Amino acid sequence: MKYRNVINNLKIRNKLAIIYVFCVLIPVIVTNWVVISAIKSNVRNQEAIRMQNVMDRIKYNIQSEVEGCISIASNLCTDKVINQFLIRDYTSNLEYFSDYKTTLQNNVLRYYYNSQKINQIILYTDNATIINGGSFWRIDTILGTEWYKEFVHSGKDIYLATYYDEKKKYLGIQSAPRTISLIQKLDYFDTGVMEKFVKIDLQYTAIKNEILNEKIDGDIYICNKEYVLFSNQIAENERKAFLPQSELDINQATYQDNFRVASDEWTIYIMPMKIGIGKMIKESEQMVWYLIMINLLLPTIIITLISKSFSGRIKLMELYFEKVKQEEFQLIEGSVGEDEIGDLIKSYNVMVLKIKELIEVVFKKNAEKQASELSRKGAELKALQSQVNPHFMFNTLESIRMRSLLKEENETADVIEALSQILRKSLSWNNDYICIEEEIVFVQQYANIQKYRFGDKISFSFYVMEGCEKIKIPKLSILTFVENACIHGIEGISKSGIISVAITKDEENVFIEISDSGCGMSEEKLRLLREVLKDPNINKLSECKSTGMLNALIRMNLYCENTLVFDIDSELGQGTDIMIQMPLGKIEIEGEKR
Template identity: 45%
Template sequence: MKNFKILNDYSIRSKLLLIYLICVLVPMIVTNSIFYITIRNSEEKEQRINMEHSIDRVKYNLGAVFDDCVLVSDHLYRDLTLNEFITKRYDNLLTYYDRYIYLLQNNVIKYYYRSQHVYQVTIFTDNNTISDSDNFIKLTPQIRNSEWYKQFKDNKEAMIISVFYDKDKKYSINNMARTISIIRKLDNFDKTHENILRIDIDYNIILNDIFNEKMEDNLYICNKDFVLFSNQKSGVGADEFDSINSINEENVKLNDFYKFKALNEKWNIIITEKDVNPFSKITEKKELFIGLVILNLLLPTIIIALISHSIGNRITLLNIYLRKVENEEFSTIDEYGYGKDEIGNLIRSYNLMVLRIKELIEVVFKRDAEKQRLELAKKQAELKALQSQVNPHFMFNTLESIRMRSLIKGEDETAEIIENLSALLRKTINWGEDYITIEDELLFVENYLQIQKYRFGDKLSFDFYVTEKCKSIRIPKLSILSFVENACVHGIEEVSHNASINIAIFKYDNNLIIEISDTGIGMDEGKLNSIREKLNNAEIDTLNNSKSTGVLNTYMRLQMYCNNSMKFEIDSKLREGTEVTMQICLDELKLNG
């Protein structure tokens, strides 16, 4: 049980918070996480099944389209009338047109209209005696150089699927530049001539089938090079095919393929799933979710908050009155409304103790206390009498009279210096609190330097650099002024050339940096080491025994202000000047400011 005694070191509010975290918040997070994960897994499983069904439907539709087109190609491949028409050499155009009309009347080419999936049937032949029409075109060098013809020749198969972009159709009525064709040789009866059948599939038929899936996910049908179809946008027939690289592999959730029955080719069917949104399912079950929140979080939170308020407020109140006892203020607590539990009994015991102490003070120490109050009143009267002997207003009024006479005589410079001196003396005598803002401290410094500039003339110049965020930071009063005064007396006064004093104040990380430098006489290495040693070993006794206390006093005040965490550096070179750098942790200033 000794291990549990450590709980005695924590406040009651901390213990109640621990109970809340372990018994309420953690179980709530666990149960809601399970609820969330269950819904997410169910959603993912459902989406997976829907994607598989979509792919099955896409495969079925692709099979229906291409099987129908292959059936048309088989019919034309075996048609004897068509073969005789493209292999016959015609003496003149009249003979050709007679035969062409006969072919149309027998409905050989128009057979493909029975298929809704065929967009165009074109037969390319090396028979130069025929005339180009919608369905018959002579094999010219330009056609042999086309993309689809090269694909057919390079594949070396009797029948292939060709995917290409036909620029000639980009501005056609149907804007169907994307072309997917079944190409095969017509060599069933004659292998001596080159006759090629190209059946262009209706691109929009397959695209509409994909859009009819109504999928929220991204569905793609691709060959090895291009994205042939997708459900991202409609009306893309005039656009070039997107590259297969446009699909981000990291987003691919399902990858399948469709193998064509009569063709040596397969197409990939890819689905990139959008993020599962479990909150849509949570919304559907909002009654259950709200019930869990009330059961796991809201109700225990209210109960623990009420108990914490009941216990914590009374303990805090008792602690406040006990601190008053430490300061010799013996006040009782009103017992009304503080209950009959252990804390209520403790409050009543405290009141009894305070009353006993008051009785003891009144009986035993009443005479001594009265005597002490009389002596204190006498000392206060003597102190006020001493203070009244020195009236600083007389000095300020005298300086103001001198300044006004200087102004009347036109001695503006003298009046300005007297005004600075009066302001400096007034702020020094009216000490107030020991800590002031850097902005107010720099007003001290500026008044002082204006007076010194009146003394030194153009020999002295000064410059301040302070960031806006540093102006409101509080530091001990006259801490910067002491170093500036030291620079004027021991640095600037000893040189005959022009010299300057520069002050820079800024933040670096979480530290306040104060840099004070002058271009005065400086000091040699021996004197510099002596000052450093005094600062490193600074104590109250050292301050009392030292003749020069300004810098040492300021150093000790700053160290006390920031809990001895200030980093202090002083560097100097003879006839070049002196530089003082102070680095103060802002957390220590906030602790003491």
């Protein structure tokens, strides 16, 4: 019992200090020293093995592709039909194409593309009677290319060329300008009179994708003596020229390995990797668990003693708080200690004395105020809806439309149908909020009606930014401003005009802009209009002569909980610009919870 009183009288700060020293500081120091020392050595060894496996896979994949190309080139070199086709002296184009067709039918050249990562295979010859095209070209067409000069200068029968092909720079994704080509002389049947060789272009992107599939926490670079040929950098633009090998700081490489590709010497470099402690612990999980069990024993004893100081009094408080939930407010009596929990119990007793007053006076009055506010807003909405719910004769409009169709007055019938749809939507208040894409459809229908009226005098422009289509706004709100632009803007000018509607958004707000090139308004009229629309509310409807824009602004302002920002700018003879801003956090988006 004595130890309980001692612990109860300790400040929570002192209790936490005890917990920290015995349950955190000492175990962490011991555990970190033991675990990290053992894991570092283990991880370094495993990482070295893993990196060697990565380099071995890369070497195997590249060498396999190049050796496959060498095998293809060797088959073509010993193909008697191909050799005869390349050296034959053709007397006419017809004779060439006939022999060309026969050669391809009796040769598997076209099947090599499917079995290997090959972009194209081209056979070159200095036979002047060959017609350039397909897989056969004359050597005189590539005499000026750098890769051909390097091949001739090397003097080798098999040569691996790496170069940047400017001709492929503007072609499709499959034709990367970075090119790796295997070149082999076709001299198996040759008497030395005619030069022939085959050039096989590997699919650079396919080989790069294999390297990207190596998921390591580091950078991989594959280089020859001059260039960085491949890397696992996703952001690297393979349509640019090869990076010079001299620009790569190879001293930063943790691992490297040299290997031979055809006639060339390549090197793999792997830059430093980040080894996370989580990964280290996972790889030595069994040892970590043993240490955790040891570290739990001492903290458990101390925490058990201290927790008894908390648990009894906390449970007592829980009991009394449950009574508070049942609206039973009773004081906690007896010895509660001198620490912070004791102070908390004393504060609870003070709270019990005040809580009835809070519930009966403040809370109830606030609830009545909120109910009154909700009722007022509901009444305002109903009043607004009643003003934009005129009753139209749909049957009469349908009769007129059918009459127009019978008389083959299709344009008039379309206008009547558009008007009927707009009126039906204005009468339907089952859901006052619709998506912007639906609202734009109504605006476009209204635009067709105005085009019927004004002809070429009026034109419309609509832009809805991607991602804005499903944002909900009060129904027919944009239509109201477009209608105002037609009547008070375009109708007042003799020249042609345009009305533009643009809807955009950023991370926080959606913006609705309506502009017209109409007659505009004077500075005095603009000032008065701004004053009326500055604080849109239901009381101003009875004071304002033109309620169209005010009505729409009130509905939009109520919809976004009085956070709407409105601005209008106009110049006499130049037109009018309207901007409406609503926070995305205050409005609904179809398919998302508000």
